[in-house]
Amino acid sequence: MLSKSAALEVVAEQMFPIYREQREQLDMVDSWINLTHEGPKIPRNASEEHKWIATLAKTPLLSTVVTTVAQALYATGYKSTVDADDPWRTWQANDLDHRQVAIHRAAIGYGFSFTTVMPGQDSQGPRSVIRGVSPRKMVALYADPAEDDWPMYAARFDAAGQSSFMVRLYDDEVVHFVSVGASGDEPTYIEYREHGAGVTPVVRYSNSIDLEGRTFGEVTPLIPVAKRINKTDYDRMLAQHSNSWNLRVFSGIDASQGPNTEGLTPAQAAEKAQIRLRQSDVVTLKDPNSKAWSLPATPLEGFISSRDSDIDALASTAQIPVTAFSKLSNISADTLVEIRAGLNQKVFERQMSFGKSHAQTLRMAAQLEGNLAAAEDYEARMDWRDTRVRPWGQTVDALGKAAQMLGVPVEELWEELPWLDQSDLSDLKNAASVAAATTARTQIAEAAAAARQDPTVARLVNRADRG
Structure with missing residues (x-):
């Protein structure tokens, strides 16, 4: 645990400078995601009309990239060799069915995001509190950012007006609450609260990470291509506005x-x-x-073909189907599957990365709740919804053949149905168990009734009844 003076020093001299630099970089990325970035370059003496056209030339293509990847990532269950139900109840108690989307989108767009895990309580007993945090608000400091699962320290910065920040500094024992000025000056210690995790309870979600601990988002590498497309759109609209007759x-x-x-x-x-x-x-x-x-009139075909070429470059670089950006017609189902093959591979890689982080989050939550068996279950994994483009009938037919030709139990194949989450599967299996028990009782009763009709059995039953 850091002392009060050490906590103030870490915030003011280490975490705040990193936060300021990180925030500046991520604000630039955020501007491209939310379409607040600078438009195409225009002459200084450009008319108001030309400035207006430049604002129309900005298209949210990079936001489409983030959305396309995020919409293919939805965790629907938690597989544990020890106890899957209790961690999953913690997941749902924290509304992570919904909040996981924002965690994924931040990691995809910026390169990384975080969750914090803190002790809590509900009507049934201990229940950890899990919250997602944007990297524009949080800085995590690792001894080795490539190998370490837990940071040495993490600091969350929340603006308190125009002139100060409220800072939550996490270490391996407590959360320190500190106030600092807008420039990181005048740090003031407020209080601390113990969490009892034994490590800094902050989990990093990485879109893509290398062996040096560098994280890469989907947006930054695509900005040069997006700038070309915006410039082409501006030139086309300028020609369309001034010379299209x-x-x-x-x-x-x-x-x-x-x-x-x-x-x-x-x-x-x-x-x-x-x-x-x-x-x-x-x-x-x-x-x-x-x-x-x-x-x-100035022909516009050249602008359109140039834009289409840049769209192809954007789609191939991002491993996103070109159908996400432009209209294609007369595409067969097999062709569409082939077009989405690159996206499927990207999504699978993100499932591995985000799934590991989700499991780490739930293990920490289990530890804070006193469920040590679940906390040490390193074989636990997440189940993900299958968002691949496949006809519904084709999926059912394939699963039916697996049951009939390979002898796979039907109950095991239910997990392959993309529209069922862990709660649905639990309800379905419970209903199947009740139905199986009812069927078994019915069969026993029918067998007994049939046996009583046999003369030999009837005499034995009558003799037993007379004692």
Whole structure:
């Protein structure tokens, strides 16, 4: 446990500088996720019209990348060799069926996110409190960020107005509550609360991590491609706004000599006598030396094909189906499966990473609840909903063949149904057990009734009844 003076020193001299640098980097990523980033570069003397077009050129493609990956990641159960029900009740008591989505989205977009696990109580006894934390609010300091499961210290920064932060500094025994100024100055110790975890109870969720402990999100590598697409969209809309119609040109006509131009300057007369054509108008030129022709509109096909090329580059780099960004028609089911193959592999990798972190979170929760067997169950794992694109009938048919041809128990195959979570499976198995018991009793009763109809059995039963 850190002393009060040591806690203040760690917050002011170590954690706050890291937080400020980390927050600056993640704010840039956040701007691309939430479409608040700077638009395409335009000239300093650009008109208000051009500035308005530049704001329209920003498309939330990188947010689509985060959403596409996040929507394929949904944990539906917890498999434990010791006790799956109790950790799963803690999961549901903390509304992690819902909150897991925000944890996943933050890790996918920024590269990492966190959960904190603290002791708590409900009507049934000890029940840990689990909360997700954005990396824009939390800093974790590891002795070895690649190998260590638990940080040495972690600090959560919550803004308290414009001039200060409330900081929760986690160590292996307590949570220190500290206040610091907006620049990390004037640290003030408030109080501490014991948690009894024995380690810093903060779990990191990594989108992708290397052997040096560096974490990588989905957004940062795609920003250069997204900038190209925004620039192409701006150029296309600029051409569409200014040059998307044929320009009519007349020569050999003196517009200043038109009707009702007496007393006007040549410029005023020319403006008054401008030829304004409607769609149904027919132009006749009396002077044989006058001519009329039109300048063609700027073609937009080049902009569109350039954008499509950049979209392909974005999709392949992100391992996201191009169908997430553009419309494709006449695609067979087999082709769609092939298109999503890269995404399936990415999702499987994220399931391994996030699943490990979820299991670590639930083991810590079990430890704080006094369930030591579940806390030491390192074989526990998460079950994930199958979001792969497959026809419903194809799934059922495959499972039916597994039961009939391979002899796999039907109850074991229920877990492969993508629309069932752990609670649904538990209810289904309980109902099946009740139905099986009822069927067994019915069969016994029917067998007994049939036996009584046998003359030999009937005589033995009557003799037994007479004693």
